[in-house]
Amino acid sequence: MMGLIDVIPLPFLATLALTYSxxxxxxxxxxxxxxxINGRGAEPSAVSRKRGRWLGTLALTAAFAVCVRDSGWGxxxxxxxxxxxxxxxxxxxxxxxxxxxxxxxxxxVLWLALLLTLAxxxx
Amino acid sequence: MREGFRxxxxxxxxxxxxxxxxxxxxVFCAGTASYFREEITLWMKPELHASHSAPITNxxxxxxxxxxxxxxxxxxxxxxITLPAExxxxxxxxxxxxxxxxxxxxxxxxxxxxxxxxxxxEKMPDVRDTRxxxxxxxxxxxxxxxxxxxxxxxxxxxxxxxxVAIVSGVITHKRIFKDFFTFRPKxxxxxxxxxxxxxxxxxxxxxxxxxxxxxxxxxxxYMPWGIQTAYKGNQESFFADVFPSAKNGKPAGxxxxxxxxxxxxxxxxxxxxxxxxxxxxxxxxGDANATIQIRRQEEKGxxxxxxxxxxxxxxxxxxxxxxxxIGGANATRGVLYGLHIGHFANPLLRVLFFxxxxxxxxxxxxxxxxxxxxxRQGYARKLAAGGRVGFGLRLVEALNIGxxxxxxxxxxxxxxxxxxxxxAMPKRPDAxxxxxxxxxxxxxxxxxxxxxxxxxxxxxxxxxLLFMGIPLLNxxxxxxxLGVTLFMAQGPWSVAGFDLTVLALGIGLALAAWHLGxxxxxxxxxxxxxxxxxxxxxxxxxxx
Numbered sequence: 148m149m150g151l152i153d154v155i156p157l158p159f160l161a162t163l164a165l166t167y168s169x170x171x172x173x174x175x176x177x178x179x180x181x182x183x184i185n186g187r188g189a190e191p192s193a194v195s196r197k198r199g200r201w202l203g204t205l206a207l208t209a210a211f212a213v214c215v216r217d218s219g220w221g222x223x224x225x226x227x228x229x230x231x232x233x234x235x236x237x238x239x240x241x242x243x244x245x246x247x248x249x250x251x252x253x254x255x256v257l258w259l260a261l262l263l264t265l266a267x268x269x270x
Numbered sequence: 271m272r273e274g275f276r277x278x279x280x281x282x283x284x285x286x287x288x289x290x291x292x293x294x295x296x297v298f299c300a301g302t303a304s305y306f307r308e309e310i311t312l313w314m315k316p317e318l319h320a321s322h323s324a325p326i327t328n329x330x331x332x333x334x335x336x337x338x339x340x341x342x343x344x345x346x347x348x349x350x351i352t353l354p355a356e357x358x359x360x361x362x363x364x365x366x367x368x369x370x371x372x373x374x375x376x377x378x379x380x381x382x383x384x385x386x387x388x389x390x391x392e393k394m395p396d397v398r399d400t401r402x403x404x405x406x407x408x409x410x411x412x413x414x415x416x417x418x419x420x421x422x423x424x425x426x427x428x429x430x431x432x433x434v435a436i437v438s439g440v441i442t443h444k445r446i447f448k449d450f451f452t453f454r455p456k457x458x459x460x461x462x463x464x465x466x467x468x469x470x471x472x473x474x475x476x477x478x479x480x481x482x483x484x485x486x487x488x489x490x491x492y493m494p495w496g497i498q499t500a501y502k503g504n505q506e507s508f509f510a511d512v513f514p515s516a517k518n519g520k521p522a523g524x525x526x527x528x529x530x531x532x533x534x535x536x537x538x539x540x541x542x543x544x545x546x547x548x549x550x551x552x553x554x555x556g557d558a559n560a561t562i563q564i565r566r567q568e569e570k571g572x573x574x575x576x577x578x579x580x581x582x583x584x585x586x587x588x589x590x591x592x593x594x595x596i597g598g599a600n601a602t603r604g605v606l607y608g609l610h611i612g613h614f615a616n617p618l619l620r621v622l623f624f625x626x627x628x629x630x631x632x633x634x635x636x637x638x639x640x641x642x643x644x645x646r647q648g649y650a651r652k653l654a655a656g657g658r659v660g661f662g663l664r665l666v667e668a669l670n671i672g673x674x675x676x677x678x679x680x681x682x683x684x685x686x687x688x689x690x691x692x693x694a695m696p697k698r699p700d701a702x703x704x705x706x707x708x709x710x711x712x713x714x715x716x717x718x719x720x721x722x723x724x725x726x727x728x729x730x731x732x733x734x735l736l737f738m739g740i741p742l743l744n745x746x747x748x749x750x751x752l753g754v755t756l757f758m759a760q761g762p763w764s765v766a767g768f769d770l771t772v773l774a775l776g777i778g779l780a781l782a783a784w785h786l787g788x789x790x791x792x793x794x795x796x797x798x799x800x801x802x803x804x805x806x807x808x809x810x811x812x813x814x
Binding site: 170225226228236239242243 | 472
């Protein structure tokens with residue numbers, strides 16, 4: 148009988164957390180979603196916009212690295228793309244139905260992502 | 271000029287999409303289900319749930335299968351053995367009996383297959399006969415009730431249109447990055463467009479991949495010209511080059527005993543560094559020209575083409591080792607094909623593929639609905655003056671109901687039939703499939719008779735209740751329901767996963783139906799009468 152750890156391996160969770168926080172960072176760099184999350188009329192500053200974009204790009208790259216390291220150059224990118232899709236769909240639903248909660252989940256998930264990435268032994 | 275180009279692409283996107291969307295919806299739904307083909311088949315054979323984990327070595331299983339074949343089908347022209355593997359733990363044998371002597375030339379022999387007990391070789395007692403997930407898999411490119419060749423041309427035609435729709439859709443979508451995360455519910459046409467965009471863009475790599483690779487799987491049929499030129503019209507020698515299993519000589523007509531199987535199996539597995547075999551094919555068993563082909567289990571890689579070895583069936587000498595070092599073109603095809611069928615995926619990646627597939631279903635469904643919503647708005651003034659909608663819109667709306675709300679009913683009916691029909695019924699697989707098409711046919715006809723909001727609600731509720739009822743039905747008809755598989759943690763996990771998935775799909779359909787009803791009440795209160803049908807419910811996308 149397969150244990151739970153075989154069914155939901157660490158690298159997948161790390162990738163999911165990384166891609167989710169990447170999308171959160173990228174969406175916070177966009178006017179519409181920044182306003183959705185922080186209240187009407189709020190606009191991201193130039194610095195935080197830049198930071199969001201960098202963070203997002205970095206996290207997506209890190210997710211790619213985790214995938215390739217875990218499942219190689221063939222299956223890794225496939226897993227990466229699939230996880231990105233699922234994470235983005237999750238965020239779209241969250242931004243739509245509970246936009247304020249993104250502030251509460253964004254940071255913890257980013258920390259979790261770092262932790263999980265460390266745990267997979269990449270960094 | 272740029273605006274003009276975009277507009278022409280928008281036109282192309284609209285019509286290439288609309289023309290084929292109902293077939294595509296079927297292909298997407300059945301194809302998505304096919305990721306769990308083995309699991310669905312297992313679920314549909316509850317008699318096998320208990321014997322799920324009987325450990326047995328490949329050599330033992332092969333010997334049992336061979337003995338069974340020798341007694342059950344001594345005159346067959348081919349024997350097939352499918353050894354137990356990770357996802358499909360049953361031992362399966364199959365054989366082709368030669369066509370009767372008086373049959374017209376080119377008649378193909380009849381294929382029979384059985385699941386047997388790996389210890390005794392007897393047919394598993396009382397395992398219900400069903401095509402299981404295989405039916406859904408075949409449905410997604412062979413359709414049904416028509417020659418497979420026609421069906422493949424139809425599906426290929428639709429897939430080609432899909433590819434056109436994807437590319438033109440990306441060009442049409444001006445705000446692909448700005449609207450990346452955007453979904454605005456309860457805004458009518460806007461919401462449908464958002465839902466269509468989100469399900470399309472966020473899973474775009476998947477949609478492109480699955481459509482393109484889908485065409486590649488049947489490329490030899492759609493584009494035979496390269497082969498005809500290179501092989502000077504000799505298709506058979508091409509197929510013998512590409513598919514080693516097609517190397518199948520004529521029988522000598524001289525009886526000779528078959529060489530023992532076990533040493534060959536050991537030799538093959540040793541050659542593959544211990545990776546086990548998954549299948550054995552024996553051509554012309556008992557004849558002097560017998561050959562034995564052994565295929566390797568898939569190793570975790572994108573390429574679906576796996577090595578195999580051919581042995582002389584009488585002497586046991588190695589004839590050839592195939593697919594060990596395949597050429598670039600064939601490897602490319604193997605990888606594209608492999609990506610489409612996703613056999614390399616572990617359970618988790620398989621779930622990701624499944625979710626992306628659902629997203630594809632939602633994309634097709636929302637696209638079809640979007641056309642209807644948009645076109646209906648063009649009729650707003652006419653409708654207000656008491657006029658009626660045009661034939662085209664009525665047809666599309668009815669087809670939408672029949673496909674999007676009706677197809678889930680058909681799927682559910684198939685699973686219900688599997689549990690309710692008598693286990694020993696003759697022609698049971700056909701009966702199950704009939705249930706699928708009868709349910710779908712009724713839904714589609716009713717939709718044509720009355721394509722309105724109430725019909726959406728009825729059909730969505732029917733689908734929802736049928737899907738949500740499946741786990742409950744299991745409690746009464748099997749001993750491997752969720753109470754056993756999940757709460758008592760006895761497994762098999764794939765059976766529990768099936769029940770949970772249909773439950774979730776049922777809840778999604780129920781949400782869509784409930785949302786539709788709520789919206790109608792509100793609209794009724796506001797205006798005092800029913801407003802024109804406005805299928806703008808966001809949750810409908812989950813219905814897909």
